[in-house]
Amino acid sequence: MATILEMAAEIVAAHASTTHLSKEELLSALKDVHQALAALDKGEDVTAVAEEDDKPVVSRKKAFGKDVIYCMICGKGMKTLARHLRTAHGMKKGEYRKKFDIPPAQSLAASNYSESRRQMAIDRGLPEKLAAARAARGKKK
Numbered sequence: 001m002a003t004i005l006e007m008a009a010e011i012v013a014a015h016a017s018t019t020h021l022s023k024e025e026l027l028s029a030l031k032d033v034h035q036a037l038a039a040l041d042k043g044e045d046v047t048a049v050a051e052e053d054d055k056p057v058v059s060r061k062k063a064f065g066k067d068v069i070y071c072m073i074c075g076k077g078m079k080t081l082a083r084h085l086r087t088a089h090g091m092k093k094g095e096y097r098k099k100f101d102i103p104p105a106q107s108l109a110a111s112n113y114s115e116s117r118r119q120m121a122i123d124r125g126l127p128e129k130l131a132a133a134r135a136a137r138g139k140k141k
Contacts, residue, residue, distance in 0.1 A: 004041060008034040019075045025057065056100055069110045072100050081108040 002010075012030045015021075021029065036046050056063070056072035063070045068077040073089055073096075085091045085108075091099075093108055107114055121127070 004037045005034060008037055015075075019077070021075070025075070028055075029057075060100065060102070064106065065110060066112050067110055069108065072096075079110050079113040 008030055011033050012026065015029065016026060039046050057075040058070045058072050060072070063072050069079065069081055070077045071081060071084055071088075073091075076084065076088075078084055081096070082093055085093060085096050089096075096102070096108075097104065097106075102108075
């Protein structure tokens with residue numbers, strides 16, 4: 001049987017093969033996985049170990065990019081976070097913002113993705129349609 005350190009190294013290596021990690025993030029992940037495996041080996045509760053170290057996997061500066069936004073919980077990169085947070089972590093956007101102190105003005109979508117969606121709406125004439133609908137609703141009242 002492999003030692004706990006070897007198992008932790010294999011787990012972190014598998015994670016690092018799909019996610020870009022800096023040297024510090026790699027060492028932190030190795031330490032966290034080793035602690036969790038050691039706790040499992042001793043029969044301790046692993047959730048207590050995980051809750052002790054509630055630091056983000058990715059820094060806030062790195063998390064919000066132009067093309068990709070990274071989840072600060074698991075480090076996975078995507079265009080938008082809302083669905084990922086709901087399905088992978090069982091968390092609402094507000095809880096995520098509160099946990100990592102993210103201001104409400106900060107979008108949880110990559111800026112290039114938001115801009116492309118905005119341009120698509122403009123091309124389809126949605127702003128004019130919205131203004132017309134609001135004017136019609138105002139006349140009814």
